[in-house]
Amino acid sequence: xxxxxxxxxxAAVSQEGLNEALAAFFSARPHYLHxxxxxxxxxxxVTTTLIDPIPFPNTPGGISWAVDFSVPAVDLFPADGALPxxxxxxxxxxxxxxxxxxxxxxxxxxxxxxxxxxxxTALPVVAVGHPVxxxxxxxxxxxxxxxxxxxxxxxxxxxxxxxLECLVRMMLNAFLEDVRLPFDLIDAGFFKLALEEGPxxxxxxxxxxxxxS
Amino acid sequence: xxxxxxxAVDETAANVLLHAAEAALGTRSTSGSSSLGPFGxxxxxxxxxxxxxxxxxxxxxVAIDGLRIDYSLSxxxxxxxxxxxxxxxxxxxxxxxxxxCTPKICITFPTISVPVSxxxxxxxxxxxGLDVTLSSGEWVVDVVIQQVRAIDxxxxxxxxxxxxxTAISVALLAVPFIGPLLALAVGIITAAFGIAExxxxxxxxxxxxxxGLRFEVYRHAQTFAALPAGGPFxxxxxxxxxxxxxxxxxxxxxxxVLSADI
Amino acid sequence: xxxxxxxxxxxxxxxxxRFTTAGTFSYGLSPLPSFLVEPDRAxxxxxxxxxxxxxxxxxxHDVVVSRRDDGVTARPGRLEIALGDVVGWSTDGTLTTGFxxxxxxxxxxxxxxxxxxxxxxxxxxxxxGEYRWADAHGSTLYGTVQVVRPEPxxxxxxxxxxxxxxxxxxxVTGERAEPETVEILVGQTVFWAVQRAPGISITDVTLxxxx
Numbered sequence: 001x002x003x004x005x006x007x008x009x010x011a012a013v014s015q016e017g018l019n020e021a022l023a024a025f026f027s028a029r030p031h032y033l034h035x036x037x038x039x040x041x042x043x044x045x046v047t048t049t050l051i052d053p054i055p056f057p058n059t060p061g062g063i064s065w066a067v068d069f070s071v072p073a074v075d076l077f078p079a080d081g082a083l084p085x086x087x088x089x090x091x092x093x094x095x096x097x098x099x100x101x102x103x104x105x106x107x108x109x110x111x112x113x114x115x116x117x118x119x120x121t122a123l124p125v126v127a128v129g130h131p132v133x134x135x136x137x138x139x140x141x142x143x144x145x146x147x148x149x150x151x152x153x154x155x156x157x158x159x160x161x162x163x164l165e166c167l168v169r170m171m172l173n174a175f176l177e178d179v180r181l182p183f184d185l186i187d188a189g190f191f192k193l194a195l196e197e198g199p200x201x202x203x204x205x206x207x208x209x210x211x212x213s
Numbered sequence: 214x215x216x217x218x219x220x221a222v223d224e225t226a227a228n229v230l231l232h233a234a235e236a237a238l239g240t241r242s243t244s245g246s247s248s249l250g251p252f253g254x255x256x257x258x259x260x261x262x263x264x265x266x267x268x269x270x271x272x273x274x275v276a277i278d279g280l281r282i283d284y285s286l287s288x289x290x291x292x293x294x295x296x297x298x299x300x301x302x303x304x305x306x307x308x309x310x311x312x313x314c315t316p317k318i319c320i321t322f323p324t325i326s327v328p329v330s331x332x333x334x335x336x337x338x339x340x341x342g343l344d345v346t347l348s349s350g351e352w353v354v355d356v357v358i359q360q361v362r363a364i365d366x367x368x369x370x371x372x373x374x375x376x377x378x379t380a381i382s383v384a385l386l387a388v389p390f391i392g393p394l395l396a397l398a399v400g401i402i403t404a405a406f407g408i409a410e411x412x413x414x415x416x417x418x419x420x421x422x423x424x425g426l427r428f429e430v431y432r433h434a435q436t437f438a439a440l441p442a443g444g445p446f447x448x449x450x451x452x453x454x455x456x457x458x459x460x461x462x463x464x465x466x467x468x469x470v471l472s473a474d475i
Numbered sequence: 476x477x478x479x480x481x482x483x484x485x486x487x488x489x490x491x492x493r494f495t496t497a498g499t500f501s502y503g504l505s506p507l508p509s510f511l512v513e514p515d516r517a518x519x520x521x522x523x524x525x526x527x528x529x530x531x532x533x534x535x536h537d538v539v540v541s542r543r544d545d546g547v548t549a550r551p552g553r554l555e556i557a558l559g560d561v562v563g564w565s566t567d568g569t570l571t572t573g574f575x576x577x578x579x580x581x582x583x584x585x586x587x588x589x590x591x592x593x594x595x596x597x598x599x600x601x602x603x604g605e606y607r608w609a610d611a612h613g614s615t616l617y618g619t620v621q622v623v624r625p626e627p628x629x630x631x632x633x634x635x636x637x638x639x640x641x642x643x644x645x646x647v648t649g650e651r652a653e654p655e656t657v658e659i660l661v662g663q664t665v666f667w668a669v670q671r672a673p674g675i676s677i678t679d680v681t682l683x684x685x686x
Binding site (some may be wrong): 001002003004008009010011012013014016017020021024025028029031044045046049180181182185186187188189190191205211212213 | 215216217218219220221222223225226229230431433437439440446447448449450451452454457462464465466468470471473474475
Binding site (some may be wrong): 299301302303304305306307308309310311313314315316318319320321387389390391392393395396 | 477486487489491493533535537539561563565568593595597599601602624625627632635636639640641642643644646660661662664666668670
């Protein structure tokens with residue numbers, strides 16, 4: 001079976017290539033993985049994103065907090081190993097593994113200066129999602145990723161697990177929306193792709209098919 | 214799949230890429246010398262390429278059939294007219310001073326340069342190979358001529374032969390003392406070469422341009438901004454193509470495949 | 476290539492003079508004014524001795540002007556002729572610049588660039604066309620030579636080489652040419668015979684500024 005099949009052009013990024021591209025992205029723009037309010041982050045920069053503290057009555061300055069993600073590792077269908085239940089991977093899907101560091105600034109009781117002590121926990125999570133594409137004109141388009149479900153292991157009670165899984169899913173989708181890989185990276189600039197099919201996930205690769213101009 | 218990135222085109226899309234590469238090559242020029250029968254010919258020529266149909270042959274051949282070469286030729290034929298040399302006889306006439314006779318005057322004819330301008334097109338079929346190079350920080354993939362299988366000059370040889378005959382007549386008209394020798398001279402000169410010699414001249418010129426012909430189907434910076442800078446906190450995301458290969462893969466349809474590792 | 480101009484004699488020209496005065500004719504061959512020319516040792520030796528008696532018949536003597544390593548030469552450089560004989564000068568084609576014949580015998584100046592009397596100038600026409608000619612020295616003398624290329628079918632085409640042996644005469648008297656207009660075939664020769672003229676040239680009008 002040919003690569004282009006019923007179309008005239010084919011472009012694909014392998015699982016390894018995708019992970020290298022994501023590594024390059026997060027290496028250049030680490031602020032997508034690191035969020036915090038003062039005192040953890042005092043200003044947005046290339047490395048960190050300033051977020052507001054959690055407002056709460058009688059808590060001057062709010063509750064300070066931070067969220068840090070490790071660089072996500074992507075596993076394209078078929079899965080390289082078993083996924084934590086209840087997650088499964090089917091054709092068209094990808095799995096994403098990351099560690100979420102949650103930190104709050106714990107205010108010491110009756111400290112007249114209101115000093116906080118960072119309390120941190122690391123939460124490994126696995127997510128399942130799918131790629132989405134935008135196509136504007138031949139050679140102009142990109143793919144990004146949407147997370148459909150998250151599994152956080154070893155969290156009890158189950159309601160806390162569900163809460164954290166939802167929180168992480170919302171956060172992942174928030175920053176993944178800005179992680180876009182252009183077509184001319186995937187086709188290495190060989191042609192201007194007019195997308196007709198894809199992105200499809202199978203055989204450890206994401207494929208695009210279409211015509212050229 | 215072992216490469217990080219794979220891009221492939223079938224023969225239909227390969228035609229699109231090749232035609233774009235032909236247009237990008239623009240006009241090529243050269244000059245040289247050849248012969249037409251017993252006469253020397255110097256020429257300058259300019260050509261451009263278009264069209265043709267691509268056939269992909271595994272593992273690494275891009276066959277192009279019917280590649281159109283539009284050419285413009287400026288030829289200069291050197292024709293030695295010394296075969297016309299003759300002498301004006303001694304002439305005697307009566308004058309008021311008696312009979313006066315001029316001496317015999319021998320006329321020697323020069324070597325003339327006959328300019329001929331001619332434009333037409335040829336169709337060439339050839340086999341090209343794939344050449345991948347990294348030069349000055351850029352990956353380049355060329356299809357490079359390996360073998361010319363056929364050159365179809367069409368009716369150009371006949372038309373050029375006519376054009377040369379006309380140019381020779383025009384040039385000879387300007388030669389002093391040629392008089393009625395003009396027709397004789399044109400006949401003798403044009404009998405010295407024919408379609409075969411003109412065909413040989415045209416084919417020689419076409420072959421000069423075919424030798425070493427390469428079309429660039431891919432050029433890309435080795436390290437490039439996959440994503441441009443997007444704001445004060447979003448610098449460019451640079452990616453490096455560590456390796457690039459090109460080949461023709463055979464299956465139910467043959468495809469030109471570019472593979473790269475990042 | 477071979478312009479019609481008697482001031483500069485070339486391969487297609489012949490200049491002749493009938494010597495009707497006895498004495499020694501010393502002459503030079505440069506077409507340039509004498510004050511611009513370094514005297515050439517060879518030219519000092521060019522002379523024609525005209526004996527005071529006539530011969531039984533008028534003779535014509537030819538001098539060939541050539542370019543050699545040692546300059547412009549005339550062969551023969553010295554001649555002895557009878558009164559009334561004709562001497563003519565032509566080049567063998569080695570002289571790429573034009574030449575002129577200038578000298579004196581007694582009180583008579585013989586100058587091919589400004590002909591007065593007893594002089595013949597010929598020109599063989601190599602290209603077809605209409606040639607209007609006049610005197611470069613400003614007299615009212617003028618004329619026209621129509622040069623025709625015979626086409627196939629013209630009876631003169633087949634016999635062209637024989638036609639080359641026929642010349643046409645234009646008789647110049649004073650400032651008048653008779654006939655004023657002649658028609659010849661390409662390759663043929665026109666003879667101008669000059670008598671009692673004020674020092675004239677036969678020059679293509681396209682070579683004369685302001686004409």
